[in-house]
Amino acid sequence: MATNIRVEKVCQYCQKEFIAKTLKTRYCSKICNSRAYKAKLREKKLKEAKSGVVEDKTTTLPHPVESNLNVIQGKSVLTVEEVSKLLSLSKPTVYRLIKEGKIKATKVSERNTRIHRSEIDKLFTS
Template identity: 40%
Template structure:
């Protein structure tokens, strides 16, 4: 619905002054409206991609938080340290671990929490 109203506005896309026929007009023309739409859609896609990536990054921590026994690699990722540092903590006696076999070292979750509260 058009009216006889003529309002001077500034385009939100190109920052040019234009005369609008309605009070809700944001853009000077169809091309600026389309460009602004594409920018909004691009930002929306980036936001959803970022949220999916964040969800995938946090998923392993949620799984590790539930486990009672952790491998050295899992404990290292939970503590945000290297596996070598985790082995060093085990060898120094700072972190209790059980050696089931040559490559089967397991760390109890309570031992990990105990070590963190000591420091």
């Protein structure tokens, strides 16, 4: 939808006259638009600093390991991945402990290995 509207306007940033092709155009170029935007952000930051009210943009989220540990600690049967998170070990290390017989595990299927929580407790008592 082409338009033949030509309106003489004054750029709100550099105050130069220009011919706008739409009625909403406020700046003579992309450069003036970008500079005006940055100036607006700068003014906002200065205003916040002067008033002493600065938005805290950082939100503290629970660490993924910490939130998972609460769930893991309530289970009686764990996966190898859960055991590795609980003990802060790598998965290969947990598999090595199973192979050495230090942790007893049950293979539910070829790809699913489960470990009783009591086996983890026995690891530290013996």
